[in-house]
Amino acid sequence: MRRLGCAVALLAAAALAGCELGPTLTPEQWAAIETREIDGQREDVLRAAASVVLDEGYFYRASDHEAGILTGERVPAEAEDTFRRRGGMGSGHPASSIAVWVRPGAGDRCELRLQRYAMLDHQGHRHHIADAEGASRFAAAVERRMLGGEAVPIRGGAAPARGRMTP
16 A cells, blocks of 8 residues: 555656746755745644645645645636536646645654646646745645634735635
């Protein structure tokens, strides 16, 4: 079962990688931009991160609880019904993607890593988004969820009707 979890995690990461465009950064630079430490047990952080992914308006694409990985996609509002009916497959609409990793850290701390990709066109070209401030806002929303509060809109301002986040 552990091998299956690892295989799912690798496939999810490969699917997000796609045909990637974006800044040329080292793995260490990406880690510094995308990773935040959070006080809490891995299970609690992962559960809160899953809620924040939904709060941001993403649909779950894949998850592996054992590996601590969640992926999701957000499609334009006009394409949501088509996306859902087709199970997210082959909807023909560009979507932005998110990947969240939660790993145990030292003591009662965890590492939360957030990767965002913007779909540039219908041919699958992706742009890996280097957004340190967005990673910090996401981590703060996770911490609020862990404290039992609702996560405020991450992109600022009031959330529009239906609880969707505006792009």
